[in-house]
Amino acid sequence: CSEEEDYQLVQESRFALGTYNQVTVYAPSEEEGQDIMDAVFTRVNEIENLMSINVEDSDISKLNEKAGESSVTVDPETFHLLDLGKEYKELTDGTFNIGIGTLIQLWDIGGDDQQVPEEAEIGSLLNHTDLNQLILNEDSYEARIEDPEMIVDLGGIAKGYAVDQAVQVIKNHGVEHAIVDFGGDVYVLGGNPDGNDWRIGISTPEIGESGVVGRLFSSDMSVVSSGDYERYFIENDQLYHHIIDPSTGHPTDNELSSVTVISDSALEGDILSTAMFVMGLEDGLDFVNDLEGVEAVLITKSKEVYLTTGVSDLFEIMDEEYTLAD
Numbered sequence: 001c002s003e004e005e006d007y008q009l010v011q012e013s014r015f016a017l018g019t020y021n022q023v024t025v026y027a028p029s030e031e032e033g034q035d036i037m038d039a040v041f042t043r044v045n046e047i048e049n050l051m052s053i054n055v056e057d058s059d060i061s062k063l064n065e066k067a068g069e070s071s072v073t074v075d076p077e078t079f080h081l082l083d084l085g086k087e088y089k090e091l092t093d094g095t096f097n098i099g100i101g102t103l104i105q106l107w108d109i110g111g112d113d114q115q116v117p118e119e120a121e122i123g124s125l126l127n128h129t130d131l132n133q134l135i136l137n138e139d140s141y142e143a144r145i146e147d148p149e150m151i152v153d154l155g156g157i158a159k160g161y162a163v164d165q166a167v168q169v170i171k172n173h174g175v176e177h178a179i180v181d182f183g184g185d186v187y188v189l190g191g192n193p194d195g196n197d198w199r200i201g202i203s204t205p206e207i208g209e210s211g212v213v214g215r216l217f218s219s220d221m222s223v224v225s226s227g228d229y230e231r232y233f234i235e236n237d238q239l240y241h242h243i244i245d246p247s248t249g250h251p252t253d254n255e256l257s258s259v260t261v262i263s264d265s266a267l268e269g270d271i272l273s274t275a276m277f278v279m280g281l282e283d284g285l286d287f288v289n290d291l292e293g294v295e296a297v298l299i300t301k302s303k304e305v306y307l308t309t310g311v312s313d314l315f316e317i318m319d320e321e322y323t324l325a326d
């Protein structure tokens with residue numbers, strides 16, 4: 001009998017982190033598969049309750065509420081992500097900045113109050129995104145925002161972290177083959193039980209399109225995309241999407257329509273895909289080429305697909321409207 005028949009495929013999708021989160025495991029039995037699902041989503045809920053800006057008593061809500069007033073003691077997990085946020089702001093030359101929470105709130109893209117704000121308001125909030133104002137004490141896990149008008153938002157980092165944690169839970173249950181897909185932040189554990197790599201579709205970065213530009217062959221990797229087609233609104237024929245350029249306070253406007261990062265950490269992929277999207281094609285490619293163990297697929301608005309060297313043999317175009325750049 002084939003290896004595949006030794007497994008029970010169990011799949012479930014639950015809503016959390018503002019998105020649908022799909023988990024597929026090849027478990028020894030249906031019952032064990034269900035236990036794994038419960039354990040995974042319990043873990044995801046823990047992370048959401050610590051890090052969501054929309055949960056009233058989360059660490060992040062408390063930290064933001066006390067901005068300019070006092071320190072709050074946060075969970076070591078929250079502390080770790082705040083610390084990484086500061087580190088990656090430096091590494092990405094400010095293109096990834098967890099301190100732009102007020103701008104994210106002002107635009108509220110995908111939310112009930114989404115709007116094109118006044119330029120003056122954007123200009124004024126740009127003065128309150130300095131992450132040096134976020135003070136972290138690693139001995140006591142205390143965090144403090146000095147600037148009373150600054151807030152932090154982990155929306156660009158915590159989903160990737162949740163994916164990695166979900167994978168850890170699945171591994172702890174002894175499962176060797178699984179796919180975790182939290183709203184486009186994907187991790188493929190092991191290879192496909194048929195003995196081949198997984199085939200992961202890279203979404204067509206166009207509004208209203210549900211197809212794929214191509215597919216990537218991969219095992220034991222995270223594949224995380226950021227794009228302008230996911231969360232957006234249109235006003236006066238202009239598209240406003242959710243990836244904010246911290247240098248302008250506006251949705252990023254360059255030649256890119258999506259960036260997919262392939263690495264061994266969804267957390268890192270989440271951060272880097274957002275950062276590279278803000279950097280644009282040339283700077284994004286230069287940036288990723290200097291990183292070890294990180295590959296990328298960048299798709300432009302003019303339907304050209306750029307691949308880093310490490311994935312050039314692992315990606316196959318499926319939509320003939322798109323062409324591979326040299």
Ligand code: FAD
Nearest residue numbers: 017018051052054096097155156158159226242243244274
């Ligand atoms: P990515 O490109 O990975 O990230 C974009 C997100 O990062 C933006 O939505 C914004 O939050 C933030 N961001 C934008 N620009 C930058 C930048 N330059 N630097 C740093 N960060 C940036 N959505 C809901 O609708 N309701 C909810 O209750 C809700 N709760 C959530 C709770 C948690 C803990 C998390 C992690 C997410 C939640 N979300 C919720 C979803 C969230 O608002 C984003 O849509 C989602 O995290 C974006 O992920 P992405 O992979 O689509 O985009």
